[in-house]
Amino acid sequence: MTERGLLIVLSGPSGVGKGTVRKAIFDSEDNDFQYSISMTTRNQRIGEIEGEDYYFRTKKEFEQMIKKGQMLEYAEYVGNYYGTPLPYVQKTLDKGKDVFLEIEVQGALQVKEKVPDGVFIFLTPPDLAELRLRITGRGTDSEDTIDERMKVAREEIEMMASYDYAVVNDEVPKAVERIKSIISSEHFRVERVIGKYRKMLEEL
Ligand SMILES: Nc1nc2c(ncn2[C@@H]2O[C@H](COP(=O)(O)OP(=O)(O)O)[C@@H](O)[C@H]2O)c(=O)[nH]1
């Protein structure tokens, strides 16, 4: 029997750079895990590809998926649903392949309840001033909205305690290397491999 794959969850406060770091990980050549494409009800942006960036669905379609129990997790973020379709994750882990999720904090906590043996990585900003700069630098938010986002970010940072690892996103390539090294060490955890040895002993 193949050993079950590892579920890797990258999360952290809005604006910390989750999307940027995730893209850099998947652009690098030496990664051996599968990205789970999320489903969302937000509008497709120019340049985004259906089934590659997201599965773009209506609110009704998304709610149908929830009803049928086909979402591993989902959250409402800035007025839209975002979630992880369960069938792909299950199928891929069963094949022995690692699955990588990049999701916001509420969703990550739901995954932690359902899959406690996943690896939960929290991406942190070097400091709050830098987080504010990244949120400001990204777009068209008003000062009030930025204050609101910073308040949410502070609450999200408090959730760090539920995670296994905290990785500082000071520079993207450094954050990428830290995440890769965490994932490779996870494969050597005794609780992941002990079953195989027990089986060998039983068969002696
Ligand atoms: N819970 C959850 N969050 C997600 C999922 N996919 C993306 N997100 C998060 O949703 C937030 C908004 O994503 P997006 O609309 O692409 O905006 P941007 O990353 O801010 O440009 C980000 O924090 C993502 O990490 C998902 O499947 N589940």
Ligand SMILES: Nc1ncnc2c1ncn2[C@@H]1O[C@H](COP(=O)(O)OP(=O)(O)O)[C@@H](O)[C@H]1O
């Ligand atoms: N290490 C970094 N140093 C400087 N800017 C960064 C870094 N990582 C991400 N950014 C920038 O911060 C902003 C937010 O990044 P993004 O990936 O959209 O965050 P998230 O997905 O966590 O909301 C973007 O403008 C991005 O280019």
